[in-house]
Amino acid sequence: MRKVLTVLVCCVAVFAAAQESGVVSLDFKGLKKTKEPFLRRLLKVKPGLEYDSVVVRKDIERLNRLPGFAIARDSVVFSPVGVKVYYILEENFTIIPGARIATANDGSFAYRLSAFEFNFLGNNQLLGAYYERNVFDSFGVFWEHPFLFSDQLGVGFNYQDITRQEPVFFEQGDKDYRFNSKQWEGKLIFSFDFNNEAELGALFVQERYSFDGLDPVPNTPAALNADKLFYRAAYRFIDLDIQYQYFDGFQSSFVGQYIHFLNGDSQAEVFLQDFVSLRNDFLWYKRVGKGGNWANRLRLAATIGNEESPFAPFTLDNQLNIRGVGNVVDRGTGAVVLNTEYRQTLYEKGWFVVQGNAFLDAGAWRDPGEPISQLFDGSNTRVHPGLGFRLIHKRIFNAVFRLDYGFGIGAGASNGIVFGIGQYF
Incomplete structure (x- = not known):
């Protein structure tokens, strides 16, 4: 029984570590006029970097300041392979x-x-x-x-x-x-x-x-x-x-x-x-x-x-x-x-x-x-x-x-x- 519990704890720890290991993808929802390559160059969250909720929050604030967007929100999905970040955008008429x-x-x-x-x-x-x-x-x-x-x-x-x-x-x-x-x-x-x-x-x-x-x-x-x-x-x-x-x-x-x-x-x-x-x-x-x-x-x-x-x-x-x-x-x-x-x-x-x-x-x-x-x-x-x-x-x-x-x-x-x-x- 003790061995089973040890294995379960190790699995949970490995899974949690994998969840926090890094950003595996950054995707945008709601883009119509704004170019995706422009946003990827501008924003600080990038695939391959460590996930940081503070950086995500700053990206969202920066998006909200851009004339092209009425509002920006984020959605973060943790998975065994890493973190998937989505920026959900409502574009302005500009x-x-x-x-x-x-x-x-x-x-x-x-x-x-x-x-x-x-x-x-x-x-x-x-x-x-x-x-x-x-x-x-x-x-x-x-x-x-x-x-x-x-x-x-x-x-x-x-x-x-x-x-x-x-x-x-x-x-x-x-x-x-x-x-x-x-x-x-x-x-x-x-x-x-x-x-x-x-x-x-x-x-x-x-x-x-x-x-x-x-x-x-x-x-x-x-x-x-x-x-x-x-x-x-x-x-x-x-x-x-x-x-x-x-x-x-x-x-x-x-x-x-x-x-x-x-x-x-x-x-x-x-x-x-x-x-x-x-x-x-x-x-x-x-x-x-x-x-x-x-x-x-x-x-x-x-x-x-x-x-x-x-x-x-x-x-x-x-x-x-x-x-x-x-x-x-x-x-x-x-x-x-x-x-x-x-x-x-x-x-x-x-x-x-x-x-x-x-x-x-x-x-x-x-x-x-x-x-x-x-x-x-x-x-x-x-x-x-x-x-x-x-x-x-x-x-x-x-x-x-x-x-x-x-x-x-x-x-x-x-x-x-x-x-x-x-x-x-």
């Missing part, structure tokens, strides 16, 4: 039209139409373009292949021709310029590991400011022409768990630019000199119960080298930082912005979700020529609480139609509706 509606600075109707493919050729390439009417016509075209050379290295290129009516705030008064910027950008895209991404790039930019008609603001330039070279670096730390419309975790996104003046007219040399631009977004999300999501963004921004120039790079704008404030209502050489909102799922059936939200947007700006202490003395602070709703398609990437209404607090504060595609942050 050809996304976009629309944005606003009021232009001259009071006319402004809009932006776009179309982007986020899983071009089934390997997570981005291809897209937009057209914008904002007093004048603008357009841009984009292509990115984050994994062109390997699972860690890719490239991106874009061209934009932007023409808008841009307010600039001089001490003598406000002045609306016709602003045109032609931009050519190329960049390298790095995915160092599961949590860390970076970009290095350069932009050649031709900037033109012009004013026609009688000048309402004396002693200010009527025109500026400059060619610039932007050196750009970006870094992202991502630790997010995404389940359809719900986010949980932390992300930090840094963008630094050195803007070098190449040549231009004499006025441009005075107002459009070299400077450094720094910005970091800290984002934190928390699932609350079954249908709630608390979302937060802290944005810190500053420039070095153009503290006196009225052509400051950071704008106070509905679509960028504070909902309900208006379109390009101020410019600054420094900013601190906090956006916090609670999102609650009100209705969900199949692919369709209705989500309500309550938010608070608050920010402070440093005006050109002012000390950094202006960010904290309350003299240039905006506070806008508000309410909104979202209509969400769970199986179309970033298919979130949002509408928010922000209420300004304080004397002279503005209120307003903000439309858009995608969550605000």
